[in-house]
Amino acid sequence: MEYINQIKLEMRSKSENEAFARSVAAAFTSQLDPTVEELTDIKTAISEAVSNAIIHGYQDRDDGIIKIEMAATATSKIIIVVEDKGVGIEDIEKAREPLFTTGNSEERSGMGFTVMESFMDKVIVESKPGEGTRVTLIKVLDQTNGF
Amino acid sequence: MGITFEMIDDILIAILSGELDHHTSLEIREEIDHTFDTFQANNLILSFEKVTFMDSAGIGVVMGRYNKVRTKNGKLALTGCNHYIDRILDMAGIYTIAKCYPSINEAISALREEKGE
Numbered sequence: 001m002e003y004i005n006q007i008k009l010e011m012r013s014k015s016e017n018e019a020f021a022r023s024v025a026a027a028f029t030s031q032l033d034p035t036v037e038e039l040t041d042i043k044t045a046i047s048e049a050v051s052n053a054i055i056h057g058y059q060d061r062d063d064g065i066i067k068i069e070m071a072a073t074a075t076s077k078i079i080i081v082v083e084d085k086g087v088g089i090e091d092i093e094k095a096r097e098p099l100f101t102t103g104n105s106e107e108r109s110g111m112g113f114t115v116m117e118s119f120m121d122k123v124i125v126e127s128k129p130g131e132g133t134r135v136t137l138i139k140v141l142d143q144t145n146g147f
Numbered sequence: 148m149g150i151t152f153e154m155i156d157d158i159l160i161a162i163l164s165g166e167l168d169h170h171t172s173l174e175i176r177e178e179i180d181h182t183f184d185t186f187q188a189n190n191l192i193l194s195f196e197k198v199t200f201m202d203s204a205g206i207g208v209v210m211g212r213y214n215k216v217r218t219k220n221g222k223l224a225l226t227g228c229n230h231y232i233d234r235i236l237d238m239a240g241i242y243t244i245a246k247c248y249p250s251i252n253e254a255i256s257a258l259r260e261e262k263g264e
Contacts, residue, residue, distance in 0.1 A: 015170035022168075022200070040200075040231050047202040051169040099239075107176065109206035111239050118238065 003071045005031065013054045013064035013084070021050045021068060021082075028070045029078055034141050041119035042078060042139060048112040049082040049135045056102065057086025057133055076141040083134040089127040096125065149197075150175050152182050157221075158258055159188035160251060164197035172204040176211055189221035192254045195247075196227025205232065206239040213244050222261055224254040 007028060011017045022043040029042050050066060058064035067083040089095045096117070101110035116123045120137045127133040148171035153160040161179050165171070183191060191212055195201070209225065216223045225247040228236060236242065248254040 015168075015173070018168045018170050019166060022166075043200065044202050044231075044235075047168055047200075051202065051204065055169060107172075107207035107211040109203045109210065109239055111203040111206055111235075114238060115203050115235060118234075 001073055001077075004074050006069070006071045009068040009070075011066050011068070012062060013058040013066055013086075014062045015051075015054055017066070018047055018050050018054070021066075022047050024068070025070065025080060028072070029141075032072055032076050032078065032141050038139070038141050042080070042137075045116045045119045045123075045137050045139075046080055046082065048116050049080075049137060052112050052135070053082060053084035053086065053133065055108075056089075057084035059087065076143045078137075078139050078141065080137040081134060082137070083132065085132040088129040088131050088133055089125070090129055092125050092127055148175055150178055154186050154188065155255060157187070157189040158192060158255060159183050159186060159190070160192045160194065160255075162194040162197065162251075164199075166200040167198050167205045167208065168200070168202050169204040172208050176208050179212060180215055183215060189216070189219045190223070190258050191216050191221065192224045192226060192251060192258070194226045194251055195229070195232050198227075198229075198232060201232050201235060203235060203239070205235060206241060209236065209241050209245060210239075222258050224248060224258055226251050226254045 025042050025046045026039055053066045064086055069081040071079045094100055096113040098114040099110040101108040120139045122138040124136040148165040151162045213223045223245040225245050228247040
């Protein structure tokens, strides 16, 4: 697949950076003339992925490193990879179930992956306990919007 | 994220503004609970009209505040849920515990009616 643009970004696992990741994703996606709805979908999905990395991957520690890569194709496909070197996920299938959340926290909705899946076309989760988690978010923008 | 409060009878109205994510939800939930206790409110209205972004952290905020008002046998109502906020709340089944009304006044009337019954 040939990319027309790519960026790489590393940031610390500070929750303030969730807003930063959304801004970067919005700015990167803007070059493909997205609709407001598509832009919101992508901002929401990356916000969930980065929040997961901070809350679950790094267990709310703010000294972890989150790697984000974004790529765009000529066919208006946006690919976003969010990677952490945190604790990883024991059971990926279970983690993706709606309302599932690990017991160590209050006020978690357990809807993070469900939100990502419903707002993006494809969500790929790769993880190994003790090694980290890599979430790939893919969305094909409706090309009839641009001109 | 900003928050302003109004109090009508025993109803606390929390008007949220800005971006509601995991980071900002940590601050606002404490502020709402603290104000709810300080003013001895029984019912709560969360206004989303000025919220410009919300992810699933917003679901946690609503669920947590629902549990809070239930300790006072009170009710929770939401207002100003735009299309994007509605999608997320609906996905989590939030409307089974709290309805969203078009305006704060309608939410107040609904809370008063329910109490009257």
